[in-house]
Amino acid sequence: MSKIAFIGLGIMGAPMAAHLVRAGHEVTGYDVAPKGLDALVAAGGSAAGDVAGAVAGAEIVITMLPQDEHVEEVVFGGLLDAAGPGALYIDFSTIRPETSIRVAEAGRERGLRVLDAPVSGGEKGAVDAVLSIMVGGAEADFEAARPVFAAVGKTFERVGGNGAGQYVKAANQLIVGGTYGLVAEAIVLMEAAGVDAGAGLDVIAGGLAASRILELKRGSMLARRFEPGFRIDLHHKDMGIATAAARTAGVSLPLTGMVAQLVAAARAQGHGALDHSALLKVVEDLSGR
Numbered sequence: 001m002s003k004i005a006f007i008g009l010g011i012m013g014a015p016m017a018a019h020l021v022r023a024g025h026e027v028t029g030y031d032v033a034p035k036g037l038d039a040l041v042a043a044g045g046s047a048a049g050d051v052a053g054a055v056a057g058a059e060i061v062i063t064m065l066p067q068d069e070h071v072e073e074v075v076f077g078g079l080l081d082a083a084g085p086g087a088l089y090i091d092f093s094t095i096r097p098e099t100s101i102r103v104a105e106a107g108r109e110r111g112l113r114v115l116d117a118p119v120s121g122g123e124k125g126a127v128d129a130v131l132s133i134m135v136g137g138a139e140a141d142f143e144a145a146r147p148v149f150a151a152v153g154k155t156f157e158r159v160g161g162n163g164a165g166q167y168v169k170a171a172n173q174l175i176v177g178g179t180y181g182l183v184a185e186a187i188v189l190m191e192a193a194g195v196d197a198g199a200g201l202d203v204i205a206g207g208l209a210a211s212r213i214l215e216l217k218r219g220s221m222l223a224r225r226f227e228p229g230f231r232i233d234l235h236h237k238d239m240g241i242a243t244a245a246a247r248t249a250g251v252s253l254p255l256t257g258m259v260a261q262l263v264a265a266a267r268a269q270g271h272g273a274l275d276h277s278a279l280l281k282v283v284e285d286l287s288g289r
């Protein structure tokens with residue numbers, strides 16, 4: 001069992017940290033907001049007053065933060081200085097591949113072993129400990145991280161060197177965003193035509209168009225319940241990562257571009273704090289509904 005520091009105890013981080021406690025690890029957490037810290041203490045972990053306090057003496061350091069700037073702030077503003085040489089640093093956040101590569105290089109200079117390990121599966125996946133984890137970094141470090149991945153996830157793969165996990169997560173997010181957009185269009189079409197959209201989605205979910213999104217979210221979308229879950233603001237960030245990644249890789253992803261603009265519209269219309277299924281609102285607006 002390991003001594004683990006967990007920084008970023010939000011919608012995803014709090015349940016993940018609790019699973020690590022349940023798996024027998026000694027988990028010390030830090031978050032700028034008190035809510036996640038209270039949840040960790042209730043789960044049997046302990047709370048630190050800052051990044052350095054959580055990281056000092058940890059064999060494994062974990063971050064689960066919203067965006068690039070938060071990861072850079074934590075890594076360069078305390079984590080690197082406080083982590084002992086040889087510690088394994090796993091960043092579960094979804095950020096740009098370039099940032100993951102820069103963080104890994106800076107970590108290596110200090111003797112840390114660094115993995116980018118963005119996740120998919122949403123809040124429910126984190127609560128149920130069945131996340132999919134896409135890992136970039138050295139094979140030996142991936143092997144060393146297995147007990148952590150097994151405690152919070154079900155499917156985990158090493159997909160390449162540092163930054164590779166973020167490319168796979170970008171690919172994941174363009175599929176998720178595109179699927180939400182098309183489910184929204186299907187709902188708008190069926191409702192406008194006066195058919196029973198609920199029964200329609202039930203039968204669609206039994207055929208080739210079945211997806212986890214239809215399975216988990218069709219009820220809340222039909223009821224127009226958009227509490228997050230995964231915020232439009234974060235998906236906007238992810239579509240930015242996906243479009244920049246396409247540029248870096250030198251490829252054209254036209255549908256990704258359209259989905260990115262739909263997500264941008266949702267944000268511009270003031271829906272940034274709603275769940276990404278609120279893309280339905282934008283698609284309805286386009287048809288004046």
Ligand code: NAD
Nearest residue numbers: 008009010011012031032033065066070093094122123230
């Ligand atoms: P969140 O906003 O709920 O949680 C992030 C936490 O980080 C917050 O509690 C915040 O207070 C904390 N934080 C911010 N800056 C900090 C700092 N400098 N020091 C310490 N703590 C700090 O976000 P989330 O939904 O848990 O998402 C986290 C990451 O996981 C994001 O990159 C997101 O894209 C990704 N992700 C989210 C989901 C989801 O369904 N919510 C699914 C897969 C991946």
